Amino acid sequence: MSKNDNTLIVGKVLEHFKEVSSTNEIALRKLASGDAEDGMVISTEYQTAGRGQRGSQWESQSGENLLLSVILRPAFLKVTQQFQLTKMASLGVSRTVQSFGLPVQIKWPNDIMVEGKKLAGILIQNIIQAGKIEATVMGIGLNVNQSEFPKVPNATSMRRELGQKLDLITIRSRLLSALDKYYLLLKSTKKDLDEEYHSQLFRLGERSRFLTPDHSDFYGKIVGVNEEGKLMVSDDSGGLKTFEMKEIIYP
Numbered sequence: 107m108s109k110n111d112n113t114l115i116v117g118k119v120l121e122h123f124k125e126v127s128s129t130n131e132i133a134l135r136k137l138a139s140g141d142a143e144d145g146m147v148i149s150t151e152y153q154t155a156g157r158g159q160r161g162s163q164w165e166s167q168s169g170e171n172l173l174l175s176v177i178l179r180p181a182f183l184k185v186t187q188q189f190q191l192t193k194m195a196s197l198g199v200s201r202t203v204q205s206f207g208l209p210v211q212i213k214w215p216n217d218i219m220v221e222g223k224k225l226a227g228i229l230i231q232n233i234i235q236a237g238k239i240e241a242t243v244m245g246i247g248l249n250v251n252q253s254e255f256p257k258v259p260n261a262t263s264m265r266r267e268l269g270q271k272l273d274l275i276t277i278r279s280r281l282l283s284a285l286d287k288y289y290l291l292l293k294s295t296k297k298d299l300d301e302e303y304h305s306q307l308f309r310l311g312e313r314s315r316f317l318t319p320d321h322s323d324f325y326g327k328i329v330g331v332n333e334e335g336k337l338m339v340s341d342d343s344g345g346l347k348t349f350e351m352k353e354i355i356y357p
Contacts, residue, residue: 112279125152147177229244250277307330319352
């Protein structure tokens with residue numbers, strides 16, 4: 107366990123492991139045992155059972171990428187505002203990557219894209235009790251130095267995009283500072299997070315093809331994300347539709 111003097115909350119306490127099943131799983135165990143404070147970070151070099159959204163497995167070679175989970179206690183948020191945590195995480199990752207000169211977009215709900223390729227993914231798990239957000243575990247996987255992705259053809263890494271190997275500790279430090287900044291901002295006001303998230307939203311205002319779970323499709327334009335975290339799409343007929351995470355897919 108180490109202490110971080112560069113942040114006020116996020117990453118103030120950090121535990122690093124050589125290998126774990128999943129950093130989110132370790133974080134949830136710490137919450138269950140009462141051994142987790144606001145902003146605590148669990149990081150690892152390799153996950154044997156890492157996963158992403160929709161139950162997908164997260165592919166990551168040992169020691170090549172940034173894999174961590176942040177434990178938060180956002181009691182100041184209402185349950186209906188929990189998507190603000192996704193915005194916070196997405197912006198923290200995107201701004202970290204942008205600091206290296208890469209063009210970044212956020213694909214709803216929380217994939218980080220560079221030139222249409224997936225660079226990072228985020229998995230948020232909220233613990234809700236008595237109508238309040240008791241705690242949040244924010245899992246982040248950022249592809250840094252991995253050069254090949256045989257199972258995920260559309261994936262990329264910072265090394266592939268920049269043409270050079272990067273220092274994981276430096277990137278982790280920048281990421282924790284960015285997350286700390288947005289968490290503090292979220293505590294004071296959510297307006298700036300809304301505007302900034304939308305300014306980076308992938309395919310915003312572009313006509314795209316969308317797929318639904320029943321394999322039907324339609325064309326429309328993303329117009330934004332509402333406060334509940336639902337994607338808002340204007341179809342070709344001018345009607346406005348809203349979708350939960352598992353209700354729509356788009357390339």
